[in-house]
Amino acid sequence: MKAIIINENGGSDKLIYKSDFLVPEIKPNEVLVNIKATTVNRADLVIRGGYPGLSLKFPHIPGGDISGIIEKTGSEVKSFKPGDRVAAWSIVSEADDDWSKRGKAGQSPAWQYFGMHRAGSYAEFTPVPESSLVKLPDNVSFEDAACLPVAGLTAYHAVKTVGGLQKGDTFFIWGGTSGLGIIAIQIANFIGAEVFATAGYPHKIDYLKQMGVDHIFNHRDGSAVEDEVLKITGGKGIDVVLDYVGPEAFPKNFKMVKKGGKILFCGILTGREATVSLHQTYLRHISLLGLYLGEKNELEELIKLVSEGKVKPHIGETLELKDAAKAHDMIAKGEVIGKIVMKI
Secondary structure, eight states: OOEEEBSSSOSGGGOEEESSOOOOOOOTTEEEEEEEEEEOOHHHHHHHHOOTTOOOOSSBOOOOOEEEEEEEEOTTOOSOOTTOEEEEOSEEOOOOSHHHHTTOGGGSTTOEEBTTTBOOSSBSEEEEEGGGEEEOOTTSOHHHHHTIIIIIHHHHIIIIIISOOOTTOEEEESSTTBHHHHHHHHHHHHHTOEEEEEESSHHHHHHHHHHTOSEEEETTSSOOHHHHHHHHTTTOOEEEEEESSOTTTHHHHHHHEEEEEEEEEOOOTTOSOOOOOHHHHHHTTOEEEEOOSOOHHHHHHHHHHHHTTSOOOOEEEEEEGGGHHHHHHHHHHTOOOBEEEEEO
16 A cells, blocks of 8 residues: 655654555454545654654554545444545544543543554555544545544634633634634634734735634734734733644733633644743633643534535645655645645
């Protein structure tokens, strides 16, 4: 089968294209998915480069976004059959523990992530447990579906579940034209929030205008975005701030968040640690909330929104699987709007 593998951590040159990689076997509770499309996520670059404390089993296949057609099923699979159109929750979590019983299986210590703990989506075929499968409506393309399990689900989980954004709230996101950002903004708009977003290039600022973002800022022009936000909000600040930038943005988040507001963290583009004023945190009733991905039922809800035309992923580039290294380099440069899809 076709696959992208890495035999060691390093740069994008470590991504090796194979046309004759061995098709994996499936377990009784799994199906073999013939992947039609996948996407590149920032996490793929981090895993490829070497994440502290993570040991990969080489050769390793990256990728967390699975969308395609079931090729065959294991003997214990009950609800799916060959030929079904599916996407996959990017998490495998089958432990019968307290997390699962509370509807938070994705937070179980036993969780696994495609492309990290298990073989991922940069391949023609991959095994997926039945418990991680989601049925894909006929009117949702494989390309759009591939944009949802990682970036889309993280956006949905952040805005709806963890952030609890409400109609009339103010919502701020750094880098609003990322795959995550575009979905998050659409959900915030759907809820009825007042949206604030940044971009760093003129073509991205133009795209935010087309999306109908209420307040747009260039985070590369040297202006103090947080001061502008406070001016617009009459000094009150933002109800929910979504940040995947990390330490570089943290002081700005902290300054512009409203008293009683929330700062949501789901990325570490500029580092892993930041300094926080505990005094200001409790004095202003600020909630600092970390998150990753989301639950399977949330992915199903997001797919339903896409099927109904209420949310639409943006695909900035479409490449072939053999061009994975090029896709990684494009993501690293940060010039693409939305997602880079790789067709298998």
